[in-house]
Amino acid sequence: MCWLTNFSHCRLVKKKRVDQSETLTLPFIRHSLIRQEDSIIFSLLERDQYCYNADTYDHYAFSVDSFNGSLVEFMVRETEKLHSQVGRYKNLDELPFFPADLPEPMLPPLQYPQVVSNVQPPQSSNYFLAPQEGHIIFCAALLLKGLVVRSLPTKPFIHSSSSEQQSLNMVCRRSMMSGSIGCLHPCADSININNKVWSMYFRDLLPRLVTAGDDGNCGSAAVCDTLCLQVLSKRIHYGKFVAEAKFRESPAAYEDAIRAQDRAQLMELLTYETVEAAIKKRVEMKAKTFG
Numbered sequence: 001m002c003w004l005t006n007f008s009h010c011r012l013v014k015k016k017r018v019d020q021s022e023t024l025t026l027p028f029i030r031h032s033l034i035r036q037e038d039s040i041i042f043s044l045l046e047r048d049q050y051c052y053n054a055d056t057y058d059h060y061a062f063s064v065d066s067f068n069g070s071l072v073e074f075m076v077r078e079t080e081k082l083h084s085q086v087g088r089y090k091n092l093d094e095l096p097f098f099p100a101d102l103p104e105p106m107l108p109p110l111q112y113p114q115v116v117s118n119v120q121p122p123q124s125s126n127y128f129l130a131p132q133e134g135h136i137i138f139c140a141a142l143l144l145k146g147l148v149v150r151s152l153p154t155k156p157f158i159h160s161s162s163s164e165q166q167s168l169n170m171v172c173r174r175s176m177m178s179g180s181i182g183c184l185h186p187c188a189d190s191i192n193i194n195n196k197v198w199s200m201y202f203r204d205l206l207p208r209l210v211t212a213g214d215d216g217n218c219g220s221a222a223v224c225d226t227l228c229l230q231v232l233s234k235r236i237h238y239g240k241f242v243a244e245a246k247f248r249e250s251p252a253a254y255e256d257a258i259r260a261q262d263r264a265q266l267m268e269l270l271t272y273e274t275v276e277a278a279i280k281k282r283v284e285m286k287a288k289t290f291g
């Protein structure tokens with residue numbers, strides 16, 4: 001495998017790579033959500049093999065080179081550094097927990113298609129859904145062992161300045177395949193709520209998932225935690241693509257609520273109670289079957 005040897009001699013380094021997997025259309029987003037569900041259930045079940053193992057999370061227990069912290073933090077940081085080298089965090093749907101100081105990828109960038117729906121966005125519209133002072137993020141509802149994980153939306157945003165439009169266009173050009181319509185707003189692109197995912201996982205989920213106590217497997221626990229965090233993060237951030245695709249399918253329905261900065265109305269538009277109920281039922285059934 002060439003990435004195990006010297007990257008400068010790797011054929012892939014010189015090749016222009018375009019993602020042609022059509023993963024950002026709404027049907028593919030939905031399909032991906034179902035597959036991610038499986039990954040989450042399996043990862044959590046794997047973690048559930050081991051006890052809690054408190055040493056894994058002791059902030060003062062692990063010290064190597066210049067790193068001081070918990071074993072799990074070390075594991076996630078080092079995994080992210082390695083994965084970053086093959087471009088994991090250049091993917092629109094992968095976000096690191098420790099974005100600072102990640103090494104640049106050694107592979108050339110992969111170009112991504114835009115979020116695609118069957119409906120053209122209105123020509124004159126400068127509306128996008130964005131984070132914090134911007135884009136909506138509405139996230140996964142997961143039911144496992146009675147636990148619902150849901151990240152609430154942030155403030156809706158309307159942007160209209162030409163410099164913002166320019167930067168949007170640049171992002172579109174940078175990361176999107178020509179011929180597609182629409183793309184994630186740069187603000188949406190920059191949403192990373194992994195700090196919330198991290199604290200939700202360690203504070204709310206893990207203690208309810210595993211058996212209390214210590215079985216000595218803190219290394220395995222850290223490996224499993226890393227996988228759980230990655231799949232949960234991906235699933236939760238996928239809300240960005242769902243929201244964008246839904247907006248683009250019927251922008252008129254969302255425009256009034258965006259103008260009014262009406263978060264409740266936007267959530268109502270984006271939420272399909274019956275779909276969520278079906279997801280919870282399906283996840284519960286899968287968890288019982290696999291577990």
Ligand SMILES: O=C(O)C(=O)C[C@]1(C(=O)O)C=C[C@@H](O)C=C1
Nearest residue numbers: 030139140242270271272275276
């Ligand atoms: O499949 C859809 O239509 C979605 O909107 C996806 C999704 C989800 O994230 O699972 C998002 C919001 C809805 O309330 C229900 C489901």
